[in-house]
Amino acid sequence: MASVAVLWSRAVGLCVAVLLLDVAFCKGFVEDLDESFKDNRKDDIWLVDFYAPWCGHCKKLEPVWNEVGLEMKSIGSPVKVGKMDATSYSSIASEFGVRGYPTIKLLKGDLAYNYRGPRTKDDIIEFAHRVSGALIRPLPSRQMFEHVRKRHRVFFVYIGGESPLKEKYIDAASELIVYTYFFSALEEVVPEYVTLKEMPAVLVFKDETYYEDGDLSAWISRERFQNYLTMDGFLLYELGDTGKLVAIAVIDEKNTSIEHTRLKSVIQEVAKDYKDHFHRDFQFGHMDGNDYINTLLMDELTVPTVVVLNTSNQQYYLLDRQIKNAKDMVQFINNILDGTVEAQGGDSIFQRLKRIVFDAKSTVVSIFKSSPLMGCFLFGLPLGVISIMCYGIYTADTDGGYIEERYEIVSKSEMESQEQVEESKEQQEPREGGSLVPTVQEPKDVLEKKTD
Secondary structure: OHHHHHHHHHHHHHHHHHHHHHHHHHHOOOEEOOOOHHHHHHHOEEEEEEEOOOOHHHHHHHHHHHHHHHHHHHOOOOEEEEEEEOOOOHHHHHHOOOOOOOEEEEEEOOEEEEOOOOOOHHHHHHHHHHHHOOOOEEOOOHHHHHHHHHHOOEEEEEEOOOOHHHHHHHHHHHHHOOOOEEEEEOHHHOOOOOOOOOOOEEEEEEOOEEEEOOOHHHHHHHHOOOOEEEOOHHHHHHHOOOOOEEEEEEEOOOOOOHHHHHHHHHHHHHHHHOHHHHOOOEEEEEEEOOHHHHHHHOOOOOOOEEEEEEOOOOEEEEOOOOOOOHHHHHHHHHHHHOOOOOOEEOOOHHHHHHHHHHHHHHHHHHHHHHOHHHHHHHHHHHHHHHHHHHHHHHHHHHHHHHHHHHHHHHHHHHHHHHHHHHHHHHHHHHHHHOOOOOOOOOOHHHHHHHHO
């Protein structure tokens, strides 16, 4: 038994040592940046994580960030990976527009690009590759065109030569490169299955098909996502710029019951089979769990269910029927479009006040759940101080009234005693002085005798 225990302890120690070496190895490819970074950065392309040591989300990102640094180094990427303590170098962080933690930015010359996607290794690396490369990538052949189509889920292509439309395309790409890829090609490179209405043209390729439209910048912003997505908070925030309604199957992915899988399949079927009808107005997807949705709607949704969000004005639509198949879902969508289904929520004054109260309540509850002692300190101390102040004000008024009343009683008694003293003095003064007592006038004959 002793030998087994020794072997077990050695194995555990070896695993811990390997883990520590692995962590140290990954950290070696992420540079800790200081104030010298401001002057030395312009010669290279940098992917930087601005963090705060006390930030929980920053601590959660740290192992992912170390993996990003290792991956970028192993593939020979020209992008250098670093991190900066934004609390220690606040002036530099402020210069780059850091407002929260963690903030991920790709710095390329005088340009700084914000990353707003999911904080996963693959998504961050794809962002770095996309933004660090050429703004408009050329497609010189059909083979390259097909290679790009298979590799990227969504991408835009300008087809044609120099034109005012290309200038607008370049301007839109410089603003939206953080979200998707932009390419250019000549007409002869375009596959035969693509029919162009006019030349030059801008097309988006996604969901095994392509679209073209007017108003370039707004159209690119609206069409930069696949038709069906796995939703999270980051995506819902970005979808707010598209102006589309978002139909979401809220399910528990760990639950393999028919009800959960059926709703997800129905949404996927509608997104695929009815994309020509709804892709301009609707985005489709599913979300695991209802925590985020409940916070967003300030309501408690049962799982599984379907909810349709209007992220531009914070309205939402709940099911008015049981969804058994794709036809039921299509009918529900059509009822939303024709106004039959009543919208809930919104951004009215009442809803804004409700949001303030809800956020305050959620913050207090989350603090007490995560750290009861910290919650008692943060909220108990101010309440205690306020209570002491109120008690002091109350007791001060009571004592003041008592003193004032006592003063009036004492003053009145003193005045009465003083009046009694004065009366007694008036009675005693004739006895002591005698000069003030009126004299009795003597008879006239007596006076005459005295004068004689």
